[in-house]
Amino acid sequence: xxxxxxxxxxxxxxxxxxxxxxxxxxxxxxxxxxxxxxxxxxxxxxxxxxxxxxxxxxxxxxxxxxxxxxxxxxxxxxxxxxxxxxxxxxxxxxxxxxxxxxxxxxxxxxxxxxxxxxxxxxxxxxxxxxxxxxxxxxxxxxxxxxxxxxxxxxxxxxxxxxxxxxxxxxxxxxxxxxxxxxxxxxxxxxxxxxxxxxxxxxxxxxxxxxxxxxxxxxxxxxxxxxxxxxxxxxxxxxxxxxxxxxxxxxxxxxxxxxxxxxxxxxxxxxxxxxxxxxxxxxxxxxxxxxxxxxxxxxxxxxxxxxxxxxxx
Amino acid sequence: xxxxxxxxxxxxxxxxxxxxxxxxxxxxxxxxxxxxxxxxxxxxxxxxxxxxxxxxxxxxxxxxxxxxxxxxxxxxxxxxxxxxxxxxxxxxxxxxxxxxxxxxxxxxxxxxxxxxxxxxxxxxxxxxxxxxxxxxxxxxxxxxxxxxxxxxxxxxxxxxxxxxxxxxxxxxxxxxxxxxxxxxxxxxxxxxxxxxxxxxxxxxxxxxxxxxxxxxxxxxxxxxxxxxxxxxxxxxxxxxxxxxxxxxxxxxxxxxxxxxxxxxxxxxxxxxxxxxxxxxxxxxxxxxxxxxxxxxxxxxxxxxxxxxxxx
Numbered sequence: 001x002x003x004x005x006x007x008x009x010x011x012x013x014x015x016x017x018x019x020x021x022x023x024x025x026x027x028x029x030x031x032x033x034x035x036x037x038x039x040x041x042x043x044x045x046x047x048x049x050x051x052x053x054x055x056x057x058x059x060x061x062x063x064x065x066x067x068x069x070x071x072x073x074x075x076x077x078x079x080x081x082x083x084x085x086x087x088x089x090x091x092x093x094x095x096x097x098x099x100x101x102x103x104x105x106x107x108x109x110x111x112x113x114x115x116x117x118x119x120x121x122x123x124x125x126x127x128x129x130x131x132x133x134x135x136x137x138x139x140x141x142x143x144x145x146x147x148x149x150x151x152x153x154x155x156x157x158x159x160x161x162x163x164x165x166x167x168x169x170x171x172x173x174x175x176x177x178x179x180x181x182x183x184x185x186x187x188x189x190x191x192x193x194x195x196x197x198x199x200x201x202x203x204x205x206x207x208x209x210x211x212x213x214x215x216x217x218x219x220x221x222x223x224x225x226x227x228x229x230x231x232x233x234x235x236x237x238x239x240x241x242x243x244x245x246x247x248x249x250x251x252x253x254x255x256x257x258x259x260x261x262x263x264x265x266x267x268x269x270x271x272x273x274x275x276x277x278x279x280x281x282x283x284x285x286x287x288x289x290x291x292x293x294x295x296x297x298x299x300x301x302x303x304x305x306x307x308x309x310x311x312x
Numbered sequence: 313x314x315x316x317x318x319x320x321x322x323x324x325x326x327x328x329x330x331x332x333x334x335x336x337x338x339x340x341x342x343x344x345x346x347x348x349x350x351x352x353x354x355x356x357x358x359x360x361x362x363x364x365x366x367x368x369x370x371x372x373x374x375x376x377x378x379x380x381x382x383x384x385x386x387x388x389x390x391x392x393x394x395x396x397x398x399x400x401x402x403x404x405x406x407x408x409x410x411x412x413x414x415x416x417x418x419x420x421x422x423x424x425x426x427x428x429x430x431x432x433x434x435x436x437x438x439x440x441x442x443x444x445x446x447x448x449x450x451x452x453x454x455x456x457x458x459x460x461x462x463x464x465x466x467x468x469x470x471x472x473x474x475x476x477x478x479x480x481x482x483x484x485x486x487x488x489x490x491x492x493x494x495x496x497x498x499x500x501x502x503x504x505x506x507x508x509x510x511x512x513x514x515x516x517x518x519x520x521x522x523x524x525x526x527x528x529x530x531x532x533x534x535x536x537x538x539x540x541x542x543x544x545x546x547x548x549x550x551x552x553x554x555x556x557x558x559x560x561x562x563x564x565x566x567x568x569x570x571x572x573x574x575x576x577x578x579x580x581x582x583x584x585x586x587x588x589x590x591x592x593x594x595x596x597x598x599x600x601x602x603x604x605x606x607x608x609x610x611x612x613x614x615x616x617x618x619x620x621x622x623x
Contacts, residue, residue, distance in 0.1 A: 031521050032441030036449060039434035039495065043453065046487045050467040057467060106358060113355045118348040125355055127609060129362045134601040136550035138568040139594040142575055143365045146372075146591070147385065154368070154385045161384070189362060249552050256576045276466045277557065285466050 057286035075287035084265040085288060089295070091176065092267050096244040099180040104236060107188050111195035112221060126196070130189035137186065137249035144182045145170070145257040170258035179250045187243075191236050198232035199225060234307030238300045245296045248273065268292045366598075373397055373592040380587055397592040404589055409596075411563060412570040416549060418481060419566055423488030424544035431491050431540055435498025436529060440511060453492055469557050483558035484566070488548045494540040501536030502529070538611035542604065549601055567597045 061071040079085055113119055114126055132140065148169040150156040155166055169178040202225065210220050226233075248269040255262045264274040268288060275285035368385055374394040375383065383389030401409050438446065468487060469478065477483045506529050514524045552568045559565060562573065571593050578585035605612070 029441075030443055032437040032443030032446065034521060035433040035437030035441065035525070036443070039430040039490070040449060042430060042486070042489045046468065046490055047464065048452070050464040050471060053467040053471060054464070057470075110355060110358055113351055116351070118346065118351050119355055120347050120349075120352045125359055127606065128359055131366065131602060131605070132362055134546055134605050135366075135598050136552065136568050138550075138552050138572050139369075139598055140365070142571065142590060142594055143369055146587070147365065147368055157384050185361065185365065188358065252556075253552075253572055253575075256572075256579045259579070272466065273557075276469070282466060282470060289464075289466060 054286045054290055057283050058290050061283050062281075075284055076291065078284065079287050079291050084271060085268065085291075088265045088268045088271050089292075092245055092247055095176060095180060095247065096241060099183060100237065100240045100244060102180075103184045103187055104191055104233070104240065106184070107191035107236075108195050108233070110188070110192045111199055112225065114192075114196055115199040115225070116217070126193075130193055132186050132188070133190040133193075135186065138253055140182055140186050141250045141253040144178070144185070145254050148178055149257065170254070170261055172261040175251075175254070175258055175261040179247070179254065182250050183243075183247075187240070191240070194232050194236050195229060198229040202228045230307065234304060237307065238303050241300055241303055242296055245269075245292060245299075369591060369595050369598075373588075373595045375588065377586070377588045380591075393588070394592070397588050398596070401589045401592045401596065404586065408562065409567075409570065409593060412565050412567045413596075415481070415564060416566040416568075419484050419488065419551070419555075420545055420548045422481075422485045423548040424541060426485070426489045427491040427494055427544040427548075428537060428541045430489060431494030431498050431544075432530075432533060432537055433525075434495050435500075435536075436502045436506075436525065436533075438495075438499045439502035440506060440508070440529075453495065465553065465557055472558065478558050479560050479564065481564060484551070484555050484564075487554055488544075488551065491540070491544050491547070494544055497540050497543075498533070498536055501539075502533060505532045505536065535611050538608060542608060542612045545604065546601060567593070571597060 058075050059070055059072060060068055061075060062068050110125075110129060114122055119125055135143075147153045148155055150159065150168055150170075155169060158164070159166055167174055169175070206224055207220065210224055215223070246269050247267045251262050251266045251270055252273070262270075264278070265271040269292070272285045272288045272292070275281045275288065279285075371388055372380060372385065374388060374392050374397070376391060376393045376397075379389045379391070379393075437443070438450070464487075472478050472483050472486075477486070510528060511524060514528050519527070549566075550568065551566065552572070555564075555566050555569050559569065562570070565573065571590060574586055574593065575590050578587065
């Protein structure tokens with residue numbers, strides 16, 4: 001990866017003082033473990049042990065005859081042929097392909113507008129647009145769900161006020177877009193803040209040099225600002241991709257408001273949840289979760305590689 | 313997957329920022345460009361989008377159940393019932409809302425407080441110590457972050473139920489103690505904020521590692537700690553999935569789970585529809601966090617730009 005000037009936020013650069021300052025290697029000792037030890041102990045309990053246990057579970061199956069038996073990769077074979085799993089996966093991929101670009105684009109435009117310094121009341125904009133992040137997904141889904149509602153929601157109000165019949169956002173055709181709107185609302189501010197933080201550390205001397213050279217605002221954005229925050233954009237994309245694949249809260253909560261539109265296998269996460277907690281199929285549920293984990297990691301890795309290749 | 317963003321630029325920012333502020337008033341140009349009405353209006357569209365649901369919530373929490381159904385959603389109507397709604401929310405079902413509120417506070421104090429504490433210690437170790445296995449620690453933590461939460465949820469539930477922890481506060485608190493994002497943020501923050509020379513002179517004076525940490529390093533980590541604390545607070549306050557699988561007994565519910573239970577009540581046969589209480593309860597649920605973000609703005613915004621990255 002080459003580093004153009006201005007120095008872009010480089011993905012994969014860790015603060016590793018030991019590597020830069022050989023002098024410090026003399027102080028290499030176990031005392032660091034006094035500080036990292038507690039974190040790693042809890043981490044092993046709540047991350048590593050469940051992952052290992054999950055992999056273990058996925059190789060077994062509770063059969064009517066013979067009880068719990070080792071079945072090798074049979075659960076994995078079943079997942080790959082499971083049409084409910086595929087339909088949930090396709091649904092989140094569709095969601096991802098539309099919602100993530102829209103959300104990140106809006107967040108980026110707002111961050112650029114804030115960073116340009118041309119807004120009246122900049123800090124009011126910044127804090128207000130960020131506020132939805134502090135709203136729990138449960139409250140966000142309930143609020144939007146009520147607003148979508150045709151009974152006491154805004155959609156119902158508009159229908160009765162103008163005597164028209166807007167399509168119901170909670171109907172099966174529109175529910176995915178309606179969930180996309182909720183997620184976009186929740187996370188525009190969060191992503192905006194990431195971009196804004198990255199923009200605000202670009203040295204101002206670069207702007208000045210560009211303005212003296214007569215560069216337009218548009219050139220300033222495309223030639224200086226966007227390349228400089230590429231790292232932040234890649235990170236935001238990766239986390240949005242992971243978030244989309246894990247979509248659970250919003251559909252799970254809207255289920256009671258729109259029972260006909262959201263099935264038990266609406267997203268892979270909801271499917272894994274229903275399998276374990278309604279169906280008691282723990283082994284199969286663990287397998288679905290592992291397959292989703294692997295798919296998520298592969299895609300997140302691909303996004304990262306792509307982001308880094310563009311940079312060079 | 314590594315999520316680091318070059319930390320060295322943050323140092324430059326911190327030292328040069330006061331300079332801009334002073335120049336702002338005297339110079340036009342890069343630091344003080346002409347304000348644009350058009351741009352403000354365009355960005356205003358997003359501002360309205362961000363605030364409308366919150367305004368809706370505020371307006372509708374002042375309505376009775378009847379006027380909820382009969383009036384326009386974005387304006388007040390009927391009796392101003394905000395205070396009676398709050399009273400009803402707090403007293404409904406023997407005051408269970410208060411119990412949920414206290415549970416949430418417990419989960420936040422223990423979970424977010426503990427997570428911040430572990431992240432500060434760990435980030436400090438990664439930033440300022442060289443120890444055997446450091447690279448392995450890094451690789452394992454980064455690798456595990458990419459694993460989706462649900463891949464962990466089911467096995468964690470099964471493990472905890474064998475240990476007898478499900479349906480107790482521990483089942484919610486223990487998994488909240490790990491914040492890889494907090495660890496990362498403290499790591500970048502500590503490598504910038506604590507000069508190595510300071511630690512070395514403390515060691516040469518014979519101070520123990522813990523004494524050095526508490527007396528010298530901790531005070532320097534202030535803004536970073538506030539930032540990590542705020543973000544772990546949001547994560548635990550807003551947590552839904554983890555308590556959903558771990559808790560059966562409504563007495564241990566946090567607010568998020570309780571509100572959803574109230575909402576579901578309307579769709580169960582013979583259930584009492586209490587939409588006005590769901591809406592007022594939602595308002596009461598988000599107020600503390602919004603207040604915390606507004607009051608601590610100065611700290612978390614500076615802490616974040618030091619990391620210049622997010623979870």
